[in-house]
Amino acid sequence: MFELILSALILLGAFFTLVGSFGLYKLPDFFMRLHGPTKATTLGVGALLIASALYFSFKTDYISMHEILVTLFLFITAPVSAHLMAKAAIHIKIKQVKRTQNQIK
């Protein structure tokens, strides 16, 4: 049962991480590509880390909680780096898809 939950979490995490990376490849312009790594991967990495915390807490003698830190750092760094890249992209006027509403000139 325990293994089933762990494998479900790991598969879910792997799926969302894959979708995030796939978005990076597939979406048409820079700003849209930013969405893949900032969102789809947070849940992916989150699920993987929960699986890791559960595994090491139950399989070893001590409780493993430092996965929380990874989540925390990820939640702080992912949006900040996305923000900086978007800001830089606007500044150097990277091409936006034609159908973008309210294009920034």
Next chain:
Amino acid sequence: MNLLNKIFPHPILTFVLWGIWLLLNNTVAAGHVVLGLVLAILIPWLTSGFWPEKVRIRAPFTLLKFLGIVLWDILVANMAVAKLILGHNKELRPGFFYIDLDIQTPLGISFLANTISLTPGTVSCDLIEDRKRLLVHALHIEDIPATVKEIKERYETPLKEVFTEC
């Protein structure tokens, strides 16, 4: 009180540092608890010159409720974005829009911007006009005014309650 303020210029930072130290070492052994506490008191004290304004949390329960809502929204947003990514590119209607900010504290604004990036298919791109407007890019947006209203009601109102000028 004044002396206490001098020793603990940033009580929240002290607690956070202490927590992070224990998590990094992945232990609650007595030695690390003491060493962590010493560092958590020393570091804010030595660096207080770099942090001129004091962080104050007004309504801790509102903050907890807000964090709960955000975690749930991250879950939902992840599903939504995964669906958008796996769908057809042609159906996506990306767009930029501005949010006029009511919240004025720097920490509140950074919380709001990070929340926007982590949740509903939007990434915050730029803070302009002296912290008055936030530029946001959405992967797929149909009704801009409704989205702005939702972000303001769902995220900005509780954050404004929590982080106030002092």
